Amino acid sequence: MSITTIRRACIIDDDRLYVSLIKMLINKNKLAQELLIFENGKQAFDYFESALESGNIDVLPQVVLLDLNMPIMDGWEFLEALEPYADKLKACCLKLNVVSSTINPEEMTKARNHDIVNDFITKPISKDAMISAFKA
Amino acid sequence: MQNNNEINLQDALEDETYFLNEIATMTQTGGYGCNLNTGAITLNFGSRHLLEIPHDYTVDIENVSRFFSNKKIYKKLIGDSLKGLSSILDLEMYKFDGERLWVRFNCHPYMQDDEVVGLRGVFTSVDRYIKNTQEVENAALVIKAQNERLVHFAHILSHNLRSHASNLQLTLQTFDDVKEPGEIEVFNSYLNDISFSLNQTLHHLNEVVTINTQLKIKENIDIEAIFNNVLLEFDEDIKAINATIKYDFAELLSIEYVPSFLESVFRNLISNAIKYRDVERPLEIVVKTKSKNKRKLLVIKDNGIGIDLKRHAGKLFHMYRTFHTNDDARGVGLFLVKSKVEALGGDISVKSELGKGSTFSIRFE
Numbered sequence: 001m002s003i004t005t006i007r008r009a010c011i012i013d014d015d016r017l018y019v020s021l022i023k024m025l026i027n028k029n030k031l032a033q034e035l036l037i038f039e040n041g042k043q044a045f046d047y048f049e050s051a052l053e054s055g056n057i058d059v060l061p062q063v064v065l066l067d068l069n070m071p072i073m074d075g076w077e078f079l080e081a082l083e084p085y086a087d088k089l090k091a092c093c094l095k096l097n098v099v100s101s102t103i104n105p106e107e108m109t110k111a112r113n114h115d116i117v118n119d120f121i122t123k124p125i126s127k128d129a130m131i132s133a134f135k136a
Numbered sequence: 137m138q139n140n141n142e143i144n145l146q147d148a149l150e151d152e153t154y155f156l157n158e159i160a161t162m163t164q165t166g167g168y169g170c171n172l173n174t175g176a177i178t179l180n181f182g183s184r185h186l187l188e189i190p191h192d193y194t195v196d197i198e199n200v201s202r203f204f205s206n207k208k209i210y211k212k213l214i215g216d217s218l219k220g221l222s223s224i225l226d227l228e229m230y231k232f233d234g235e236r237l238w239v240r241f242n243c244h245p246y247m248q249d250d251e252v253v254g255l256r257g258v259f260t261s262v263d264r265y266i267k268n269t270q271e272v273e274n275a276a277l278v279i280k281a282q283n284e285r286l287v288h289f290a291h292i293l294s295h296n297l298r299s300h301a302s303n304l305q306l307t308l309q310t311f312d313d314v315k316e317p318g319e320i321e322v323f324n325s326y327l328n329d330i331s332f333s334l335n336q337t338l339h340h341l342n343e344v345v346t347i348n349t350q351l352k353i354k355e356n357i358d359i360e361a362i363f364n365n366v367l368l369e370f371d372e373d374i375k376a377i378n379a380t381i382k383y384d385f386a387e388l389l390s391i392e393y394v395p396s397f398l399e400s401v402f403r404n405l406i407s408n409a410i411k412y413r414d415v416e417r418p419l420e421i422v423v424k425t426k427s428k429n430k431r432k433l434l435v436i437k438d439n440g441i442g443i444d445l446k447r448h449a450g451k452l453f454h455m456y457r458t459f460h461t462n463d464d465a466r467g468v469g470l471f472l473v474k475s476k477v478e479a480l481g482g483d484i485s486v487k488s489e490l491g492k493g494s495t496f497s498i499r500f501e
Contacts, residue, residue, distance in 0.1 A: 015299065015303070017303050017307075017326060017329050017330065017333075018299075018302075018303055018306065020326075021303065021306045021307060021310050021326070022306075024310050025306075025309075025310055069295065101295055101298040101299050102291075102295060103294055103295075103298065104291055123298065123299070123302040124301070124302030124303070124305040124306045124309075125302075125306065127309055
């Protein structure tokens with residue numbers, strides 16, 4: 001599988017060990033030049049909102065790996081908060097992937113059918129799944 | 137003589153009054169009649185018996201409404217009858233002493249020259265059936281809530297175990313070609329973290345599972361003694377942050393409860409109050425017991441950061457994923473408290489205002 005390096009990737013997840021592992025995988029396989037990391041939906045949304053409101057879309061990531069189960073603002077609430085910006089986000093080719101260890105079929109379908117969501121990936125995320133998530 | 141006996145027997149066997157009385161007794165039924173010209177109300181023996189009305193008490197159109205718990209229904213019944221309409225419905229009555237009684241009640245207008253001049257009908261007790269239905273409905277609600285918690289619990293269980301399994305798999309994958317001693321050290325530390333978290337998860341899960349399986353032996357316990365014991369565990373924290381803790385158990389000094397459950401309630405709520413204190417002001421926790429009518433309450437109030445209940449009310453007592461490497465057991469504590477309180481037939485509720493503090497109320501059974 002050929003590997004593309006994107007400019008900026010974003011991880012929204014509260015599991016620190018998982019985040020450090022993904023970080024290693026991304027760096028090792030040169031999947032992204034830059035990495036944004038947020039511990040919960042609220043931190044990520046604040047970043048996205050200020051970028052979108054100020055028209056500074058250059059700072060937005062190209063690929064997002066979003067966890068569902070997080071404190072303060074969970075993945076669903078984050079998606080809901082982003083809803084008003086759905087068109088803008090699609091226009092700048094953002095690929096948002098939900099990555100979760102949920103095995104609840106309802107949640108999986110809900111994620112796959114979500115307007116902004118590109119794909120649902122089950123944890124543990126394999127190296128191959130990572131690479132394909134980063135492919136244009 | 138022979139003939140007379142035969143006639144008496146036949147009369148007795150066909151006696152309508154006897155049948156009516158037996159039906160009234162067996163079905164707990166009473167009859168009434170109301171003369172609209174005079175306002176007089178006649179109650180038969182069955183009615184007086186059912187509503188436990190003394191023989192010397194006169195019921196008339198002025199005072200009869202006292203026997204109906206819902207005045208609107210009473211007025212509609214009278215109104216409909218005056219229009220010449222018959223009614224039959226289930227309604228709640230008051231006995232003479234105020235005790236409630238569900239009856240099936242009918243009312244027919246009595247006409248003379250196209251005018252309603254009287255009302256009459258019967259009512260029969262359906263109290264037993266209504267109460268049984270209510271009990272079944274309540275039991276169904278409890279079962280439904282328990283079932284929802286079990287489903288939720290199964291999801292969390294699989295979610296948490298999968299998180300650790302997935303981190304383990306990811307770690308092995310990421311470090312598959314590691315040879316550098318420095319990297320091996322990192323690799324080992326990750327394995328250590330995962331093993332620690334997995335153990336912690338199993339410990340929490342074990343605690344949840346045993347709530348409903350272990351024998352729950354209630355003892356008469358001194359609430360203040362339990363409280364002070366738990367408080368000792370937080371001694372250092374309390375001194376370090378200069379917190380004030382006030383308590384007053386005068387209204388309810390002791391209770392029949394599982395000692396370890398009450399300890400757990402205190403431990404979790406105090407630990408939360410410390411964890412979510414407002415750094416702007418010194419923490420103050422007020423703990424009280426209350427005893428109102430048959431209700432026994434424990435109230436724990438703090439002046440911490442508070443909880444945004446509009447956003448979190450639904451999942452506040454839910455267990456969500458917190459058992460990972462962050463070592464932050466938020467969510468688990470409240471889930472455990474709720475499960476323990478409910479396992480003993482009580483419940484827990486919370487009131488809170490952001491920036492002001494939170495008040496947790498535990499109702500013991």
